[in-house]
Amino acid sequence: MRRRFRGTPGEHVVWLNFKDATHPHSGGAEEYMHQVTARMVAGGQRVTIVTSRPRHAARAARIGGAAVRRMGNAYTVYPLALLWLLRHRRGIDAIVDTCNGIPFLSPLAVGRRIPVVVLIHHVHQVMFGQRFRFPLAQLGRWLERVGNRLVYGVRTIAVVSPSSRTEVRRVLGLIGPVYVAANGQEPIVVPGAGRCEAPRIVCVGRLAPHKRWDLLLRALPRIAELVPDVELHLVGDGPCRSELAALIDELGIAGRVTMHGRLDDEHRNRLLASGWLTVCTSEVEGWGLAVTEAMSLGVPAVVLASPGLRDSVRNRQTGWVVARPQHLAGQITSALIELEDRGVAALWAVRCRAWAGRFTWAATTDRLTGLLAGEDARRAGHDNRPICDLSTVVELPTHLAARIDFTRLRDVDQVDWEPARVRLLLAGYDESDATALLDRLGITLDPAVTRVAVARPADLLGWQRAAGSRAGDLRPFFAHAVKENAA
CATH class of the missing domain: 3.40.50.2000 (Glycogen Phosphorylase B;)
Structure with missing residues (x-):
């Protein structure tokens, strides 16, 4: 099966979300969506947001360069979105399918032809009971838990925190690979601001x-x-x-x-x-x-x-x-x-x-794009590693990192750096696998200057860059850093 998505300019990404920023009840999920889609557009991709249509809202609009297509209300948007996907599937290269409790179930419309990443901000099982009565609450819980498993299968899942990943496994029982794509944020500057005298x-x-x-x-x-x-x-x-x-x-x-x-x-x-x-x-x-x-x-x-x-x-x-x-x-x-x-x-x-300061929307966009590319590699059969939630952190001096071809890593791996140190997050690897991989890349790890350890939940946060095909050649960048440190 041929590759459809690599995160390159001109590709068409569809983002499914129950609301957009103009919705009267918009919140953090919409902020996340618009910050990422605006940066995807700036990178040359074509983005369409499919969402519900509140009263008096236009059917079509543009937000941050992304085309917005509004249809249906809080309930009918889901079947209408499936019909839209079915009608436009030949022109779609990748889908971000946001599950805000009720999933869009996009694979029903596109099958395996198109890579789909399921984005889950948090699990809604408790909230269904707060908002709905029987039997709607039970139906919502069933759709989020069982409907997701039946339709998405082993599709890639993106969550915004390590504890959300735990909830996706423990509460929803989803079986696809789960990766953290944490929220970014805009730098906030308030000139002349100071704290109040009173507590x-x-x-x-x-x-x-x-x-x-x-x-x-x-x-x-x-x-x-x-x-x-x-x-x-x-x-x-x-x-x-x-x-x-x-x-x-x-x-x-x-x-x-x-x-x-x-x-x-x-x-x-x-x-x-x-x-x-x-x-x-x-x-x-x-x-x-x-x-x-x-x-x-x-x-x-x-x-x-x-x-x-x-x-x-x-x-x-x-x-x-x-x-x-x-x-x-x-x-x-x-x-x-x-x-x-x-x-x-x-x-x-x-x-x-x-x-x-470790959390930026640029890093979030890079991560989501990398996950889409990684899911496409799995769909096309180029990455057949078994699904495993284990990850390993490798920390090594910059002069060793300057010898690594980061494009040989996978799109779901990540890179971070400081002036004298570089860190790698290798998804699905234990310490032995990580050591063997670096050996194949020509790097012999010296315990005196390197560290290899299974990632803890906190280690999954604050990464700057996706590895793999999106990383480009970082070797000159790190070689220059070595020279600067020596000077």
Whole structure:
């Protein structure tokens, strides 16, 4: 079977997603989609976004250079999208199929002719029970769990965090290879911004049931016992706004809480930069983009140990991960007291900015494109390695990396570097496999200057570049780095 997709200019990528940025309920999944598709277009690819059509929205539009085709409502978009794919399948080179609980089941329309990568931000099994009654809740759970397995089979799955990968395996039981393609973020600069004199908590997010903002509001009176001047600012809107407003009145904390609703980026970022702390109490979160955006402004986070959040926050380095909701008040209080010292707060800010700076949309785009190319290689029979969730990290000095032909690695492998060191993430390899591969590439590993270890969950995050056919020849780049270091 011939290759269809290599990530080169002129190829046509279709991105299936329930909403686009103009939808009144758009959120992080839509931000992810538009940031990546805009960069795909900038790289010369042709992108079509197939999505639902809210009332009064145009059937066709362009966002970030990508063509948007809107059809159907929250339920009918799925069969209509399948019909659209069936009609246009001969002109499609690759598909990103976003499963926001309900899958698009695109292979039913395109079969094995076209590479499909399934993108899952988080598992929705709990949320179906919150949003729907019997029997719709049971049907949604069945489609996400069993429907996915039946239709996608061993197709490549992209998730946004290591804990989401665990959920995809443990809860959904999907059997295809699962790779992490973490959220990126735009650099946020707020000239002249500084933190507020009073201890301020600033939280950004949709006021939706699964966000559990009620947990934070109920903790606030206990926090105020030891931090009397604490204030809370909530930025965002959603179906729970009136319910949360009533709870604020019931708890008698109206003087401490400001609900801003939606703010434009400038005002939101300035308010966020003034905070001492951000908090996320979500039960279900693919990653927690609002949390890493706060970190990019030097603001640490307190989060529940939910899937995604426990990856986006490095416990006791860029924030605090709380195991149980009943511990929220104590941890937030302790964090605010610790951050009273401006010198201590400055150290937290340095670590937060360094961590957040590792995540870029350029790296996310490169990763998704590499996964599409890797899935196409599997479809065409060029990569027949067994499916394995194990990965190995190889760390070696730059002068050795300058001898590696990175195009001989696979598109699902990754590369990262610092001035004197280069790291490789080899998917589906243990230490012995990785050592043997490097030996075939002409690199004999010296334990004194190299490290080979099975990847931990945290090792799957923060990579700069896809290896394989997309890497190009990195040898001159690393050779130049060696000369610079020597000088």
